[in-house]
Amino acid sequence: MEHVYVSDIAKYEGQEVILKGWLYNKRSSGKLHFLQLRDGTGIIQCVVFKGDVPEEIFNLADKITQESSIIIQGVVRADKRSPIGYEIGVKGLKVVQMAEDYPITPKEHGVAFLMEHRHLWLRSTRQHAILRIRSEIIKACRSYLDDNGFILIDAPIFTPAACEGTTTLFETDYFGEKAYLTQSGQLYMEAAAMAFGRVYCFGPTFRAEKSKTRRHLTEFWMVEPEMAYYDLNDDMDLAESLLEHIVKQVLKNKRRELETLERDISALEKIEKPFPRITYTEAIEILNKKGMTMTWGDDFGGDEETVLSKEFEKPVLVHRYPLQCKAFYMKADPQDPRLALCVDVLAPEGYGEIIGGGQREDDLKTLEQKIREHNLPMEAFKWYLDLRRYGSVPHAGFGLGIERTVAWICGLHHVRETIPFPRLMERITP
RNA sequence: UCCCCGGUAGCUCAGCAGGUAGAGCGGGUGGCUGUUAACCACUUGGUCGCUGGUUCGAGUCCGGCCCGGGGAGCCA
Structure with a gap:
């Protein structure tokens, strides 16, 4: 007899x-x-009727505990009362392992308890929906880039001597030398872009920030495309197209999961190109009109991002921040050297920054000067500066944070549910 | 690192005028041929986070510590 999955059950009606x-x-x-049987693809009700099975099977069914592993043999029949349209008339039942008292009940639990039992919490319907959507989002990122001429180039996780201070880096011992867990694959992607044209990396990144907010994890995943011969506008076009593709794929393939999460789907259906683009200076004006007191040159905090992203129904691209509050590798705007050719994308409904990127400084002399101005060790950037020595070209890229994107698309309040085993400042288990 | 809130049964919580601990859920037993977080009856269940103090008496008041949650700062 055939072992089938709940997701395919309609094909076996009557069998x-x-x-x-x-x-x-x-x-x-x-x-x-x-018996509500869960097999990872769905849940189906299996009905054990006393008259249909031997007495020992009926008694066994009475004794099975929640989350016991079971194998059921039975007939698939259509039933209007079933939420999935089908149920199983049980003929045989085998218990693989009788579970001990299961801690997570169908009732309510607190955040701390659920986080403590994350390894079991993953079995619940809501977590299934979120993690299936995460899987779809990652698939959409990769398929979009793969289908548009990009090559996947993996960046290293171990990185040498810190470039920008060590306070936000996780230090490890590397055969007696200090090494750090990567914060971004960008510098390596710039090297790869000079080799392959259009590249991306996808992997975990680590930040030792002592941040306790709904938007921060110490370990999170990023997609980082980097493109030779792209300027800031090309970069923004790509960010826009990629986000649109991701949302459309989720709407197409994971609608049931969005419904499980009670996500407002109409808000996601509005996510179509073009997205609004505003300059940093315009953003400051909006914030001041909203009653916040921002002066030109201030960086945005979480509150400012929230206010801005609630202003628009689509993701908003905020570009040309003051150069002074941005990293050393950002290229200055030739039209106004106070500005950086950079862009942040803020997700709507208050979700805030999901993308950060921009055009990179491609001139050797300027870059060397920037490194000095930021008091960074020139030696550490020797290989990076080579990229400006041997066939330097204008280039740009960005990083898309997977967890924040999942939180936005799923409509979640906190990123801790967007990754299977979240790493937070105060939690590393399970 | 700072600010706010919390820690009582396996879980979610109530208990506050200081007088010796309670509900719902879960677990167990029994009942019911159609349940959808099933229901009904009975039942089980506690180092009141730890520590010191005030008091005849502390879950309750005070100090210290630990842990968790929310937020800020921080955040290529």
Whole structure:
């Protein structure tokens, strides 16, 4: 007999099949047991009727505990009362392992308790929906770039001597030398872009920031495209197209999961090109009109990002920040050297920054001077400066934070549910 | 690092005028042929975060510490 999955059950109507999974929940009514079987692809109700099975099977069904692993043999039948349209008339039942008292009940739990039991919490319907959407978002990022001429180039996780101070880097011992966990693959992607034209990396990045907010993890995943011969406008066009593609793929392939999360789908359906583009200077004006007191040159905090992103129904691209509050590799705007050719993309509905990027400084002399101005060790950038020595070209790129994107698309309040095993300032287990 | 809130049964919480601990859920037992977080009856269940103090008496008041949550700062 065939082992089938709940997601494919419609194809087997009227047939006898085998399902392998876990007991999600159970209800009984005298001569009936209703077993909710969960197999990772979905949940289906399996009905055990006393008259249909040997007595020992019926008694066994009565004793199964929540999350026990079970194998069920039975007939697939259509039933209007089922949320998925089908249920199983049980003929056989085998318990692979009888679970001990399961800590997570179908009732409410607090955040701390659930985080403590993250390894079990992953089994719940809501977490399934979120992590399936995460999987779809990552797939969409990769397929879009793969299908548009980009090459995947993996960046290293171990990096040598810190470039910009060590306070936000995780230090490790590397055969007696200090090494650090990467904060970004960007510098390596610039090298790769000079080799392959259009490249991207996708991997974990680490920040030892003592940030306790809904937007911060110490370990998070980024997609970082980098493109030779792209200027800031090309960069913004790519960011816009990529985000539109991601949202459309999720709407197309994960609509049921969005419904499970009770996401306002109409808000996502508005995400179509073109997105609004405003300059930093215009953003400051908007914030001041909203009653915040910003002076030109201030960087945006979480509150400012929230206010700005609530102003628009689509992601908003904020470009040309003051050069002074940006990293050394940012290229200055030739039209106004106080400005950097950079862009942040703020997700709507208050979700804030999901992309940061821009055009990189491509002139050797200027870059050397910037490194000195930022008091950075020239030696550490020897290889990076080579890129401006041997065939330097204008180039640009950005980093898209996966977890913040998942939080926005799923409509979640906190990024801790957007990654299977979140790493937070105060939590490294499970 | 700073500010605010919290820690009582396995879980979610109530208990505050200081007088010796309670509900719902879960677990267990029994009942019910159609349950959808099933329901009904009975039942089980506690180092009140730790520590010191005030008091005849502390879950309750005070100090210190630990842990968690929310936020800020920080945040290529």
